[in-house]
Amino acid sequence: ELLSELIAFFQPKLLAGRRVLITAGPTSEKIDPVRVITNRSSGKMGYAIARAAREAGAEVILVSGPTALAAPYGVRRIDVESAVDMHAAVMAEAGRSDVFISVAAVADWRVANASDSKLKKRADGRPPSLEFEPNPDILAEVAALPSGPWCVGFAAETENLEEHAQAKRVRKGVPLLVGNLAQRAMNADDTELVLFDETGHHAMPPADKIIAARRLVEQIARRLPVRPSP
Template sequence: MSQLEKLQMQGKHVLLGLSGGIACYKIAELTRLLAKAGATVQVMMSEAAEAFITPVTMQALSNRPVYSSQWDAREANNMAHINLSREADLMLIAPASADLIAKLVQGRADDLLSLTALARPIERCPLLVAPAMNREMWAHPATQRNIAQLRADGATVLGPAAGDQACGEVGDGRMLEAQELLDELIAFVQPKLLAGKRLLITAGPTFEPIDPVRGITNRSSGKMGFALARAAAEAGAEVTLVAGPVHLATPHGVRRIDVQTALQMHEAVLPRAAAHDIFIATAAVADWRPATMNEHKIKKDKSPDAPKSAPVFELTENPDILAAVAALPDKPFCVGFAAESQDLIKHARDKLQRKGVPLIVGNLGPATFGRDDNALVLVDADGERHLPADGQARDKLSLARELVADIARRLHAS
């Protein structure tokens, strides 16, 4: 587990139900990850699940006794399905077999898992299911009807993924991996401050080619922009991410458009901007590009009498993406980033006024490029505020969540 996931589930109590399936082996790792993320985990297992993984294993990993029968007499009132569901912040069934999903849809209660899912207080103990089954079972019309009804009844369906299956076939129906399930749960418990909003964000550097193998770029890793895209999606926004050349995985639930040059980023952003509620320009866009690109790689002239001067390139200015969006008649709420090497607040305030936007987020570029942590200063017409308040670097995902909350407040106030 990375530092970003540690304690992201602090204080949450997860009621974890296992139905029968070979994917039960993944839940041992998920339980360990949940504990490291600060959650407490209470495991329930169906009789079929015990054929794939033992209660002893799950008890050791959760540090709690495992329940598997609705007739379990350990509860004083003999009502484990009531007591355990009242203690939980959420109920996750993983793996969720086709049979178990059918039971949930029909409201059946003939084993502990289905009984508890039926008896839980819906308004404060949401149900999440992670399907796991053969590709043909997943594609069957009965299963698809059941999944649609399960969603209509308020459950959240996580996955499934496509890939190799235990039966040797390949296709949809494979349960998400433990880390993917953890990421889904972390996202699920975040406040939905941007529910119903559409957010467009740029991230990473641009690359302005000089010839087929060389170009002008910068050290931006894109990590802050990708963290913001993830945080906004967690907050319930529909997120489109326009990314320069970076080696980062697309955050779950985010639509990604890859570009290389500033012109390509401009062409990707401008037609879409007006259809969004928020635009965040985190990308470190090159201010200049070569006026012409050489068709072939520029070679050194190695002849003895060749001049020793370096090639000379004519540069032309790139379009200002943030200013162009801020000038639209139906512009979204615009947030710019200023990565500076000195006089951060002064340069950020100059940029705020020059671009005509309500908020500039400043940071010291050389101190944060490529790192997993950062410290920000929020500059607006009323002043500036450090994030975090003590000015000390924090992990970028935590900062992104705080910044998303700040933007949500500003958007609602406006």
């Protein structure tokens, strides 16, 4: 922690006085008391960005799905499981935040007929039937807030990154969307980020996630609207 503090001390304080809300990790959608639908997100990228934002002087709130990671030094973490939980935690904090960075891999759907007791194998050996309903679109909802935070989205794709990411940026209504290739980044310590904004896209060099996170924080700080004087 001392070393973290020393490194943090020497980072430029580009986000001093800013409140940054970040989501990270997977969500876990209940099928029954023991079974869940989730995804392979390790949370490493979101945690690295939380650390980098804190190093840059921001007050950081990290809304995290289930991960095996420790909260970065000085970051306030709120633990959630499902997308609905994450939505509630984010909406409670969004209005007071200057920046919202949506890194979590939020499930698009939840199980509509989740069971309160463990599903048993049926006598006829047929699988249970799962019905799905859509989860709230947390990023689009925060982006649509009247005087909400400046929003950054993430897109993990397995193919056609450029096409999917730019379309997602426009659909969500956010000024900046960060793309990466899921099969390269998932659970890895390295990543290769591409920034999509209204002027086009900008590929950043492959790097360790904390280095990439510091570069991303710098890019975000540079684009933030100047604060009105108090």
